[in-house]
Amino acid sequence: MSDSAIMPEHPPVLDWVHDFDHTDPRWTEDPFPIWEVLRSASPVVHTKRFLGCYMPTTYEAVKEIAYDTEHFSSRRVIVRDARPEITSRAPPITSDPPEHKPAKQLLLPPFTPDAMKKLEPRVRAICNELIDGFIADGKCDAAARYTKHVPVRAIAHMLGIPEKDGDLFIKWIHEILELGIKDDQILMQAVREMTGYFAGHVEQRRKQPTDDLISALMQAKGKDGQPLDD
Amino acid sequence: MSGKLKVHVNQDKCQGHARCKSLAPDLFDLDEYGNAHEIGDGSVPAGLEDKAYLAQSNCPEIAIEVTEE
Numbered sequence: 001m002s003d004s005a006i007m008p009e010h011p012p013v014l015d016w017v018h019d020f021d022h023t024d025p026r027w028t029e030d031p032f033p034i035w036e037v038l039r040s041a042s043p044v045v046h047t048k049r050f051l052g053c054y055m056p057t058t059y060e061a062v063k064e065i066a067y068d069t070e071h072f073s074s075r076r077v078i079v080r081d082a083r084p085e086i087t088s089r090a091p092p093i094t095s096d097p098p099e100h101k102p103a104k105q106l107l108l109p110p111f112t113p114d115a116m117k118k119l120e121p122r123v124r125a126i127c128n129e130l131i132d133g134f135i136a137d138g139k140c141d142a143a144a145r146y147t148k149h150v151p152v153r154a155i156a157h158m159l160g161i162p163e164k165d166g167d168l169f170i171k172w173i174h175e176i177l178e179l180g181i182k183d184d185q186i187l188m189q190a191v192r193e194m195t196g197y198f199a200g201h202v203e204q205r206r207k208q209p210t211d212d213l214i215s216a217l218m219q220a221k222g223k224d225g226q227p228l229d230d
Numbered sequence: 231m232s233g234k235l236k237v238h239v240n241q242d243k244c245q246g247h248a249r250c251k252s253l254a255p256d257l258f259d260l261d262e263y264g265n266a267h268e269i270g271d272g273s274v275p276a277g278l279e280d281k282a283y284l285a286q287s288n289c290p291e292i293a294i295e296v297t298e299e
Contacts, residue, residue, distance in 0.1 A: 067292070101245065108246040108264030 010049065010182070017041040021049050022079065023181055050079050069097050080181045088191065106220050110158065110213055119154065126153045126163065160212020161201055168197065202230055233299045235274035237282050239266045243293035253288055254281035266293075 013024050016037050021027065027034055035057065038045050043061040046054050056062045065072050073096050075086065089095070092103035109115065130149055134140035152166030152173075172194045180187030201214055209215045222228055237257055239250070246265050250258040256278055258266050274282045274296075286294040 104245050105263060105265075109262065112246075112260055112262075112264040113248060113251060 017045055018047070019049065020045060020047045020055065050081060051083055053079050069100075074100075078177060078181065080187075082184050084184070088195065102222070106217065110216065119158070122157055123150070123154050126150060126157070158213045159201075160210050160214055165197075168193075199230065234276075235279050235282050236272045236297050236299060237268045237274060237285070238272050238295045238297070239268055240293045240295065241265065241267070243291045245291050245293075247290050249288045249290065250285040250294060254278065254285040257282060258285060 010021055010023060013019055013021050013026070016034050020034070020038065022031075038055070039057040041057075043058045044054055044056050046052070056065055074094055075096065076083070077090075077094055086094075092100050092107065095103045127146075127150060130146050134145050140146065148170060149166060152169040153163045155169070156163045156166045172190045175186050175190035176194075180190065198214075202218065205215050205218055209219075217228070220228055239258065244265050246260070246263070248260055248264065248266060250266050251260050257269055257272075257274060259269050260266055282296050286296050
């Protein structure tokens with residue numbers, strides 16, 4: 001069963017074009033026919049839900065908005081029921097120019113194709129370990145038992161934290177990006193847990209630097225030559 | 231008969247997605263920071279014209295220029 005079962009209910013959508021809701025179970029199960037309806041109505045549609053929001057429906061409209069950083073900000077990346085003050089930023093995802101480029105540049109070297117090649121043996125091993133977990137069953141839900149674990153474990157490996165803690169990422173992603181759309185308490189609790197978790201790892205590395213991505217970011221300097229804040 | 235093609239990566243726009251390098255490794259390379267640039271003077275050898283346009287259309291930052299000489 002989908003997670004919408006435990007989410008607070010929104011009133012059902014009767015008019016997709018003027019009252020769309022991307023958390024409606026019909027949308028999350030199969031958005032494509034709904035998008036067809038929206039697209040044939042207008043390149044940009046509006047809903048009063050989520051405190052009022054607009055959605056581009058065509059390639060051209062998406063492209064125009066995505067490249068128009070003067071009129072459209074990346075400050076908020078999730079459409080939610082509430083719009084609380086922004087307390088923590090997530091550069092470069094939530095950065096606008098001119099902050100975006102330096103924030104992105106910091107993260108480029110560890111993600112070059114050559115760096116990825118060095119990572120490949122470990123990622124292959126992660127895949128094999130996961131397959132070992134269900135091969136005896138002869139079948140599995142590939143998303144639940146395989147694919148969703150690969151990126152979080154690979155990232156945990158890059159960050160230099162226990163790969164098993166990838167399970168925590170899955171939990172936080174679910175709570176922040178999915179349940180958090182409608183439930184502020186779940187969202188804030190998850191953000192607190194995640195911030196505390198990484199603050200602990202940053203603190204450890206302040207005492208004893210490591211050669212992982214967290215240490216690399218801690219040693220990075222901003223444009224002004226000063227270290228970045230936590 | 232159309233002229234020879236040249237590719238150029240606009241450094242202000244490039245954000246290091248490296249799509250060009252994956253799709254057309256004979257035309258583009260990355261520096262140590264992961265930013266892309268054209269190989270040599272950007273001249274596209276005969277037979278690689280499609281690759282040049284493929285890289286251009288795949289660049290998420292619209293940073294690649296393809297010009298005809």
